[in-house]
Amino acid sequence: MSKEKKKAYIPALKYHWLTRFYDPLMEWGMREKKMKMKLIHQASLQPGERVMDLACGTGTLALLLQQSQPGVQVIGVDADPEILAIAKEKVKERPVDSILFEEGFSDQLSFSSNLFHHVFTSLFIHHLTLEKKKETFEEVRRVLKSGDQFHLLDFEKPQNGWMRAVFLPVQFLDGFETTSPHVKGIIRVLLKETGFSAIEETGQFVTIVGTIRIYKSFKP
């Protein structure tokens, strides 16, 4: 991979040296399992389905997907080889056999069109510029089969002033350019613009660093 491409993403906690703290932070500070299980349960996964965890990070969601429905094939994609190494180690320790991890960028997926039954993405879209958010949604639409589903969980419009205030540390860490659209609410707008249908907000979580919302939508 070229040096230029290596620069073109924000790591999980902005700096590579912080990546080792990502899992403990998520587990103890963010009610991670509860949020991710809610995202998974909205999908009704069926054996034989092909599922992507886009920007899979340390692989927690990919693992939960496989454990929830052992008959699915899960592919985790992430731009950061260091975090993928953590994900691969984690999977080695667990009795699951159908997860593949691949290094790649969300706006240029290496998969053919109409391949996936479900694309999941969690706590990722706020890492992208507006242009990259759009390109990523277009890629998700391309790789999904017609009639199949996009499941998304991320920081989004705060419910109140307190939730707005506690989101500021995330903005300082991940950058204002990528995170500010989420304060106004950008996900539903972009899903609609990209042509997803039956867009539904299926859940909201109050966390120590802001409001998280969950969405489900379909490729027509």
Ligand SMILES: C[S@@+](CC[C@H](N)C(=O)[O-])C[C@H]1O[C@@H](n2cnc3c(N)ncnc32)[C@H](O)[C@@H]1O
């Ligand atoms: C906050 S972490 C979320 C990880 C995981 N999805 C979760 O819910 O815990 C964001 C992830 O996005 C990845 N990432 C950032 N930009 C990316 C891009 N353009 N394409 C693919 N992955 C990217 C980072 O490497 C990081 O692992």
